[in-house]
Amino acid sequence: MLRIAVPNKGSLSEPAVDMLREAGYRQRRDTRELVLADPDNDVEFFFLRPRDIAVYVGTGTVDAGITGRDLLLDSGAAAVEHMQLGFAGSTFRYAAPVGTITSLDQVEGLRVATSYEVLVENHLRAHGVTASVVHLDGAVESAVQLGIADVVADVVSTGTTLRGAGLEVFGDPILKSEAVLIRPASVTDDAVSTGLETLTRRLLGVLTARQYVLMDYDVPAHLVEAAVALTPGLESPTVSPLHDRDWAAVRAMVRRDQTNKLMDALYEVGARAILVTSIHACRL
Numbered sequence: 001m002l003r004i005a006v007p008n009k010g011s012l013s014e015p016a017v018d019m020l021r022e023a024g025y026r027q028r029r030d031t032r033e034l035v036l037a038d039p040d041n042d043v044e045f046f047f048l049r050p051r052d053i054a055v056y057v058g059t060g061t062v063d064a065g066i067t068g069r070d071l072l073l074d075s076g077a078a079a080v081e082h083m084q085l086g087f088a089g090s091t092f093r094y095a096a097p098v099g100t101i102t103s104l105d106q107v108e109g110l111r112v113a114t115s116y117e118v119l120v121e122n123h124l125r126a127h128g129v130t131a132s133v134v135h136l137d138g139a140v141e142s143a144v145q146l147g148i149a150d151v152v153a154d155v156v157s158t159g160t161t162l163r164g165a166g167l168e169v170f171g172d173p174i175l176k177s178e179a180v181l182i183r184p185a186s187v188t189d190d191a192v193s194t195g196l197e198t199l200t201r202r203l204l205g206v207l208t209a210r211q212y213v214l215m216d217y218d219v220p221a222h223l224v225e226a227a228v229a230l231t232p233g234l235e236s237p238t239v240s241p242l243h244d245r246d247w248a249a250v251r252a253m254v255r256r257d258q259t260n261k262l263m264d265a266l267y268e269v270g271a272r273a274i275l276v277t278s279i280h281a282c283r284l
């Protein structure tokens, strides 16, 4: 039975559970449940603190887990990224009071507050900057105002929290993070179990169904080549004859975020009756 660790709280928890449910796995209904068996799929889920997940996976206690890339790197655990999951996207950045610090070398000798101590210490060391790192559990943005640090290093998504605290980012991002599926480092690419392979394929199916739509359109037969050049699909688009042989019907998967631009371009080429349909599930 495949053992999978799932975040039980925080930003990663709900989207992780949603994604697993979409991939056809049983998920808990009560947030107090800590373990959930899904015998139909031969899988067992363990609901754990996001920060601890890399530790469990690294020791091989569980076969895989969902966590953030930033948490994985900060843990120093012997676990590796198996697959990117496309949610909880953020950057990890330094920030200081507006108009004070513009580059990393100015952090020399200052106090940096963060919940990601290992990540920050490694980054400072790699850039030859000596600073003292103050560990906090959360609400790091308040550390400067409250006088226990000069600079913070934290997760930035929309930037709203930073702005609210009168801070602004400086320097290059330390890291780009998102939710990832991780596996023990001891499991090499070609030693991945069948159970984990199935989970991976299913999650990939969810990602694809989210990222792509099906586009159908009719196009004059002599314009098919020009039209399919715009919608090459994943393998190759389906082209079917219409009853009126001067016209053809084309069906292809296209990226959801390209939908309207493509419809404009197809219309321009001569396509008509352009229809867009969501993909409910898919296996590539």
Ligand SMILES: Nc1ncnc2c1ncn2[C@@H]1O[C@H](COP(=O)(O)OP(=O)(O)OP(=O)(O)O)[C@@H](O)[C@H]1O
Pocket: 009, 010, 011, 012, 050, 051, 067, 068, 069, 070, 071, 088, 089, 090, 138, 155, 156, 157, 158, 177, 178
């Ligand atoms: N606002 C956000 N947008 C996107 N990802 C975020 C955001 N806040 C945290 N994350 C991601 O969530 C993970 C942190 O997990 P954590 O449990 O700390 O979540 P959290 O939302 O901070 O929860 P809590 O603060 O309630 O414990 C990291 O991978 C981080 O990049």
Ligand SMILES: O=P(O)(O)OC[C@H]1O[C@H](OP(=O)(O)OP(=O)(O)O)[C@H](O)[C@@H]1O
Pocket: 011, 137, 138, 139, 140, 141, 154, 155, 156, 157, 158, 159, 160, 161, 162
């Ligand atoms: O750029 P934003 O969209 O404002 O999001 C970033 C904020 O979200 C997270 O905080 P969270 O709400 O998890 O609180 P915490 O600091 O207590 O973890 C993160 O630690 C940042 O503070």
Ligand SMILES: [Mg+2]
Pocket: 010, 138
């Ligand atoms: Mg948080």
